[in-house]
Amino acid sequence: MKCFLGIDLGSISTKGVLIDEQENIVDSLYLRSRDIESSLKEILDYLLRQDREIVGAGVTGSGREYAKSLIQADIVKTEIIAHAVGSFHFLPQVRTIIDIGGEDSKLILLENKVMRDFTMNTICSAGMGASMENIAVRLGIRIEDFGDLALNSQKAINLPMKCGVLMSSAVVSAKNRGSKVEDILKGVARAVARNFLALCAKGKKLEEPILFCGMTAHNKALVEALEEEIGRKIIVPEKPELMGALGIALIAKQEMRGRQTSFNSIFQRPENYKIIHHRKDCISCGNCFLNAPEYFVKDKDDGKSRCVKERVEEKDLNKIKEISQNCPMKIIKLEM
């Protein structure tokens, strides 16, 4: 089956989505990020099962540039564009997209099916998933139970806005004063919602329908708090965390248009490249030793070129690739 792959490498989690040519989701995976390489490997191992053939691949998120060089992805776009495209696919009439991720949050406004404006939090993490998780850990509950517990609360406590670290110390002191855990959690959800709006939505008009993406959208208390603060209804997709990965897969499908993919599931680490040089057939044209004197030299005895350095450095990779393509006798090869 021909598939398009989209991978969203965030700071907290890594998401992978596989779509078919009719833009249906074939398979998906959500992982906690460890290091980029092992997360990518796990995602690829899981998604590339059976007879799935990748005809286009896109990467997004903060680790996109490195991931692109590892798997030779065709498309690299920022996570904001990816979220806009993914959400637009899910709900074509969408006007406002809220994305609260692990370490950054964004607000995207659309008009007439075109992205009109976007804002992203600058340097503060107070309105983000990471600060909520931090608090959950300090209260000794699982982050998955956060929303359901908070919904039981009758009376939310007031927490200081603006700083995630100060908020978590206020939480501890509230607990020490004997406040109920659910009241504290509801207070946290409310503070996070307010912080998000203060950081990203200042002076912006949020039109309906409003879509809420990112893993934090599973937190029902946060959705409720946002609805309360904005004063409008919020729609949460079935799998809000996958919107970015879905978006980049869709972009890959739109932009490939029959082009050959360069995707390779084996990691292309430049330090693994080795030059194979059959100098017997060399015609000493100068293509190699004039363009890359640090790798090739002209032998004084027979005038043919000689490879003096086999391991290719990252910065020289493109140069050596070009030389190997231009070699008239095709005797220079790059191998893993």
Added chain:
Amino acid sequence: MLKHKSGFKRKIGLPYYSFYTRHFKEFLSLLGLDVVEPIPITEQTIKLGVNNSPEMMCFPYKVVLGNFLQLIKKGANTLVMFNSCGKCKLRHYYKLIDLKLRELNYNFEMVPIRPVDFIPLPLGPFMNKLVYLSGKRKWEIAKIIKKKWQELKEEENKRYLAKEFGKINIAVTGEIYSVLEENINQNIVGQLEGLGATVHSTLNLRALIIPRTFHSKERKLLREKALSFLDQSDPGGHGLHSIEDVLYWSQRGIDGIVHILPLSCHPEILVEEIIDYLCRKNEVPLLRLRIDETSSPLNIGTRVETFFELIKRKKEI
């Protein structure tokens, strides 16, 4: 201005200022002055400046202070500083820097150069300062000024002014130092050009120096219009210029405007609301980037890339 003891050898220190640095240095060298090689802005410069400035001070002040500290350590004893830009804090920079550096026990002379110095047309006060610094005759200096002025004009025209419209056109505006100095703004202009945009700007030093009476008619009309949004007076700095720019570029059908300002720049903060309004009204996408010591390349890069993509997608549909 001070009288110096005999045997005093003047060494000029110039703060780094984008591509203008080269011209300033050449100009002063032609006058026969000994100029310390200007030091490009690095993380070290910013660190030095931030450690010695009030927290809420504008970012350019911190950078210039850090740069002066580096220059003094390299042996500069005469600091030349561009001084006033209307009513904004820049006007008082040289006094504050002077105070701070003397407090740190450095001995030097501060020579501020202001746009008002250029106004009486034979360049009276400006010329006097140069005579004082170099000891040359006025007519000799005038010759060199004329030559350098021509060179400056050519370079500015090449870089910004005489640019044709390309496929995707983006204008940059805002506070002049943070727009032009690519070492503090993570090279936003370069990033945009790398993505394939044609970047326009009307910010340049000549426009700052030349008195308003010599500006083009269009620019004067725009100024009147811009003033009508305020209390008919200049907010200082490049505040008014930014409003003018938005009007100027939206008339020309620009695809997007990037507004760059240092974090606590008061003239730019004052006009933010007006710029937002004008961009909304003219349906021009706007990206506002606030620059300070904490802004990271990744952070700004993501925004710039997304902004470019937004415009590209809008144009395709």
